[in-house]
Amino acid sequence: MSKYKEYKKLDFPAFEEEVLKNWQDNQVFEKSVSLREGQRSFVFYEGPPSANGMPGIHHVMSRAVKDMFCRYNTLKGFQVKRKAGWDTHGLPVEIQVEKTLGITKEDIGKKISVAEYNEACRKDVMKFTDVWNNLTQRMGYWVNLNDPYVTYDNNYIETLWNLLSRLFEKGLLYKGYTIQPYSPAAGTGLSSHELNQPGTYKDVKDSTAVAMFLLNDASALKPETERVYMLAWTTTPWTLPSNTALAVGANITYCLIKTIHPHTHELVSVVMAKDLVGKYFKPEQAELDFAAYQAGDKLLPYHISDEFKGEELKGLSYQQLLPFAQVENGDAFRVITGDFVTTEDGTGIVHIAPSFGADDFRVAKQNGIGSLTLVDKRGRFLDCVQDGVFLYGEEYVKEAYLTEDEKQKDLAIQKEKLSSVIKDTSKLNYLSVDERIILKLQTEGKLFKKEKYDHTYPHCWRTDKPILYYPLESWFIKTTAVKERMVELNKSINWKPEHTGTGRFGNWLENLVDWNLSRSRYWGTPLPVWRTADGSETRCIGSVNELQECIEAGKKAGFMPESFELKDLHKPFVDEVIFPSSKGEKMFREPDLIDVWFDSGAMPYAQWHYPFENKEIFEGNFPADFIAEGVDQTRGWFFTLHALSVMLFDQISYKNVIANGLVLDKNGQKMSKRLGNVVDPFATIAKYGADATRWYMISNSDPWDNLKFDIEGVAESQRKFFGTLYNTYGFFAIYANIDGFEFNPDKTTPLAQRTELDRWIYSKLQSLVKTVRQHMDDYDPTPAARAIEEFVCDHLSNWHVRLSRRRFWKGEMNEDKQAAYETLYECLLVVSQLMSPIAPFFSDWLYKNLNGKMESVHLTDLPEVIEAAIDTELEEQMDYAQRISSMVLSIRKKENIKVRQPLQKILIPLIDQRIKDEIVHVQNLILAEVNVKQLEFIDAIDKSIKPNFKVLGKKLGGKMKAGAALIQAMTQDQIVELESKGQLELQIEDEVFVIELGDVEILSKEIPGYKVANEGRLTVALDISLSEELRQEGIAREFISKLQALRKDSNLEVTDKIHILVGEHEYLKSSINQFKTYICTELLAASLEFASGKTLENTIDVDDNSIQVTIQKA
RNA sequence: AGUCUCGUAGCUCAGGUGGUUAGAGCGCUACACUGAUAAUGUAGAGGUCCGCAGUUCAAGUCUGCGCGGGACUACCA
Structure with a gap:
């Protein structure tokens, strides 16, 4: 019975299945956690995948990263609990269900009840859990699947409600406005997803205007004229009545231009970006003489009187352009600076209507500017927007919203009203609101220029009508209130790579806006906010008990049927809860659901049903030591985790985070079903095994770089790294078994008594332990994997083993041989431990073949570095040996002298x-x-x-x-x-x-x-000179080599002794006589005889001489 | 459009603090080795280090401007 198992060949996927079975049968994962009971814990959070889609190869990547550090820290002695989780809410689930059921959103509540619809979502979302669980297990991802958190659970939702109510109590939850794409024709807001449907952006031709905003006090600019106008361009003149500010770029250069007003012909000054002056003034106009100008001349003279940065314009106030209403919710009619202002179009001065543009809204808010919303939700001006001539109130701001008939009716009105400004109205065509506003500006001397402009504009995918950006009510979390703190605390998070934390994430935090929580959907966590109809009283429910009390009160007040029982915290059931306010009025739930990102960001708390249960567990598992997800989660999960922990606990929620890159196909293309370049993780693992796949992914490039996934690379990892390691073990096993070697950790040869080669590889091994620990501790796995690979392939296999081969096969067991076995054994064992986080299967296979004392390599303690064994001098010496050998071999090659030929x-x-x-x-x-x-x-x-x-x-x-x-x-x-x-x-x-x-x-x-x-x-x-002696020895060696091949071809065991008969041949004669003992030793030959005249079985070729030879087992 | 990131051999990638023959593996070609053999060694071919400008005695490396790929955010007067 062999002590160390020998293999003919290794089927990677097959032995992995065996290892897997062993893990399952013996609950090795569970043991790896329970073994560390009472030890310090290393906290890991699992970012929940959505189980309603199939897992892809990129999931193998992200999970390999997660698994690796959990395993590594287990080896280091930490207890690492890993609770799995499922993300179950959200739009993709709804869309999937609608596809399956063949319905659309409009059918909900009609063809199918909300209850049925949500039930379908609940079922559908867990559709692929089996597939996911299979992948999880097969790839060797250790995570506790028995007790996962599921975001649709009542308990999970209850925690979310509790958190929301805490935010509410802190005043961080409020109802407010945001500018959202809105379709007046359909009467609904559109999500960005809907806006990204193909065909929504269409080319349109709009009337644009450059309006003139009169500054109140321009003395700071030292103008040469009485009036100074700011020029601002707009493609949506209908928003001008709602203008409340003008934005300039702080670093853009503007100039003050003296010129003639194009309509009133008086001498005025205008302000616009220097770069754009050429768009409005031709060079020859600068030559014109102001004194010679006659009213009506086409070319206006101009002169640049001054230049200044946008920053200097900041704060100037101007007269309201079209005073239909006054601003009540803030400052107005001031020049502010905005980072989005460019000099590509218009004048470099942007007209700001906070209600109708997201940028406008944001910049207005930052500067305390109020808003005017002079358009209603149907897309019509308010009644106040009328002057009896150009504008008539309550009319659609976009021509596209009117039918032909309606236009004709309006035209009749226009002909009548406009007669005071247009002499002949008989030929008048229908004028859009935009066109009439331009006409009004012109008449009032506020128009600098008008023109038609082609651009793309988003349209509603359902009605095909242009959308408006419109302020809609939503519930917000006031993340801006803790922005500084979030920025501050972010600095204590160890980001890998660093730039994702400082750059992408850091910038995102710097430009933070409040978190829009509202989603108008069905399948998700309901917002636990109830309000009176007039909005005077608001209540945020923080627990199921609290809601239960409200339900009782509701029943008592007669608002709800006595029979009502709340079993599920989803729609539509929660919507049926109506209870009395402090004044006895009915309170209704706000119909919105919350953003699913809140679900996942709350997982540190909700996975334990905190604070209702498991308070200690939560406290012992917060914050996380480590999380890892794709870089696309930067503004998703990474943000929501951070935001919630900062707002709720004034803490970070993770200390170390790896943001891994995408997995692309081998040509660098994004994988997509459409392109057919999707790699199936199951097929890959079935063919090459999980370890080779994982090893390839980790060793090929840093996890945060995009990975160009090439299946050939997986094959190469298998061949090169695993193949070499397998061979090295195989070599060890063959000879160790022959010599009956058995590793005894208590009785090893002291290092000082081992050869330099052994001490060298042992030193290298210790350096490797050090390197791997350093990189892994720094969450930098790629250099760790590469170092292991280099050690195994270059140092252990290709130098130590190669140079030690004779020590293993020659002679009886002795001290040197013992030391050689021990050294090789120790290297293999430590390698199995070091590699185990990345390649959990092969490492365990290797460890068990080496008869490691634990049940699994994953239950061992990671070796500490033995500093005393690191001998840099020796490593340097060996480096010389390798270089010199390589150089000598290179000379041999050039001179065409084979290595078998000894040289002097x-x-x-x-x-x-x-x-x-x-x-x-x-x-x-x-x-x-x-x-x-x-x-x-x-x-x-x-x-x-x-x-x-x-x-x-x-x-x-x-x-x-x-x-x-x-x-x-x-x-x-x-x-x-x-x-x-x-x-x-x-x-x-x-x-x-x-x-x-x-x-x-x-x-x-x-x-x-x-x-x-x-x-x-x-x-x-x-x-390179050859003496006769050297030549003879060369021949002997050649002869040995050929006979070794023959031994092997004859299927002799490496330990078998043989008798050799050689035919007489001049070429060999003296060499054999001279080196007979040597030859016999090398070939394990009991005898070596010349046999002249006999017919021998085999013919070998020695330096082009045919030699007859026979070998027989002795 | 903005932010971040990447661009080194046919492919995948290394190249602290700037320093003179720019490396490795794979692939290719040739030879060698053969008691690890679905391995191994040696040699060869293969580079405008994306481009341009700058700083410097010296730039793959630092700075600026571009070009190209990717991700994210935004969709804009």
Whole structure:
């Protein structure tokens, strides 16, 4: 019975299934948590996925990241509980259900009741839970699926209500306005989702106007004229009556222009952005003489009298342009600055109507500017917007809202009313509100210019009519009230990558607006706010009990039927709750639902049904040590978590966060069903296994960079990293079993007694532990994975094992062999631990094959770094060994001398004694590796010199170029002088510098008569002359090699002894005689005889000579 | 349009504080190795380090302006 299991070949997906089964049968995940009971906890929050869509390959990515740090910290001794969660509310669920049922939103309440509809949503949303759970398990993502939080649970909702009521009590929940896309024709607000439907943006031709706003006191601008106007352009003249401010760009340059008023012909000054002057004035106009101007002349003379930044215009007040109503909710008619102002269109001065533009609204609010909303929800002017001539009140502001008939009727009215300003109204066509406002401005001397303008404008996808931006009532959370605090606390969060925290997230916080919570939908958490019809009394319910009391009061007051029982906190049931206010009036629920982002942002509290239950659990699990999601969650989950914890607890809710990038296809295209480039995670895992997939994803690029997912890369990870590691283990197992080696941790060979090669790899191993710990502690997994890979492939497999092979297969068990096994075993075991967070399956497979003492690698303690074992000097020495070997092999290659042919001597010319000491330590390794007999050091003869730019640059500065040339041109004598004296005077141009040894690098590039190779400061020469003895040994080696192949072809065990019969051949004769013992040892041959005359079974080829040979098992 | 980010070999990626032969792996070609063999070594081909300007003795690296890809936000007078 073998101690270490041997494998013929490894089927990755298949053994992963076995490992998985073992985890499940033995509850390894549960143990990994319970084992750490009483230890410090590492808190992780699971961002809930929505179970109504299929998981994609990007979920493997984000979950690999999550899993990795949870596992890693478990290894470090923390207890890491991971509660799974499901995001269950929201529009995508509704749309999915509507598709399935073949209904539209209008059918809700008609063809299907709200109760039935929501029931359908509840069922539909968990549709793919099985698929998700499968993926979770199969990819090795350890998360507790038995007790997940589900956002539609009554308990979950109750916590949300509690949080909302706390916000309400703090005065942070209020009802207010926001500017939203609104379709007057359909009578509804449109979500951004709806606005992004194809075809909503259409080209339209609008009448635009540049209006003239008269400044009240322009003396600060030192104008040369009495009147000074601000010029502002608009594509929606119908918003001008609602103008309350003008916005300029703080850093935009404006100018004051003296010119003639185009309609009143008086001398005036106007203000506009300097860059746009050319749009309104031609160069030749600047030449015109003001004195020569005659009323009616087409070309107006102008003159730029001054320039200033927008900042200087800030605060100026102006006369209301069209005074139909007064502003009551704030300041008005002032110049303010706005970051959105550009000089691409118009005049660089933006007319602000806060009710009809999101930017306008925001900038007005920031500056304390009030609003005018002179349009009603049907899209018509209020009654007050009339002057008896141009405007008549209660008329549609957009022509598109009228039918042809209505237009004709209006035309008749227009003909009559406009007769006072238009002489002949008989030919008049229907004039839109925009056109009549322009006409009015012109008549009143407030119009600078009018023109038609083509642009795109959003239309309602249902009615095809243009939308308006309109202020709608919504419930808000006053996040702006805690903005500073959020910015402050954000600085204590460790963001990976940092720029997402400081840049994207930081900027987002800086420009924060209040959080619009309202959603006019059906399937979601109902807003727990009840109000009286007149809005005079508002109540925010904070618990189910409280609501129950209200229900009782409602029943008592006769507002609700006695039979009413509240089982579900969703619509429509909560809407049926009506209860009395303090004055006995009916209170109704505000019909809105809340934003689903509130659901997920509240998960730290709601997952534990805090504060109704689990108070201690919550407190012990807040804030999170670590969360990770896609970067697209920056303004989603990352924000809502942060906002809620800051508002409710004045704390951060996560200390470390990884915002991972997208997973694109191999060409860098976003994966989409339409393009057919979606990668199926199940198929990938079925083919290559979860570990290779995970390893590829983590090692290929930093998690926060986008990953170009190439399935070939997964295959490569499997082949290269896992294949090499598997081979290394396989190699260990074969020989360990032959020698009956068994690792005993209590009785290992002291490090000091091991060979340099062993001490070297052990040192490398400790350095690796250190590196991996550092990177993982810093939430930087990619360098950790790459370091492990480099250790396994380059150092362990390709150097330590390769150079140690003979130690394993040669002779009986001895101390050196014992140490070799121990060293390799220790490396493999530690590697299994280090890699286990990333590759949980293979690592456990490896660990168990090595008979680790725990049940699973995931239950072990991560090894501490043994600093004392790190020998940087030795690592440096080995580096020399590797470089020198590589150089020798490269010379062999160039000279076409195969490695099997022994050579006599390596020569290394030396400048620096220290390097010699380093190399001497490892010279035997080098000689064995490159098959050379001896290594000698010689004094460099032909020296060359090179400036050390970094050092010399500081010394020479501007004379560097000339100096470098002079140094490189130094003679041998000069170099020798510099070496012996340690310094040398050198005249560079007109100055003399003292060059010291540290300023230059002296090296030897050539050795007369030898073949050399150079790399950096090292030069290696190889003596390629062949003595007869060397030649004979080469032949012996060639013979051994061919016979080894034959042994193998004959299916002999590596331990089998053999008898060899060789046909007589001149080429071999003397070599075999000379090296008989050596040959026999190498081939495990009991005998080696010449057999002349007999017919032998096999023919081998030794240096182009056909040799007859037979081998027999002894 | 704004904010952030990326742009180095055919592909995927490394390249602290600026320093002179710009690296690795994969792929390709050739050779070697063969008691780990679905591995391994060596060599070769392959680079305007996205472009332009600037700072500097010296720029892949720092600054500015562009170009191109991506993400997010906004949809604008």
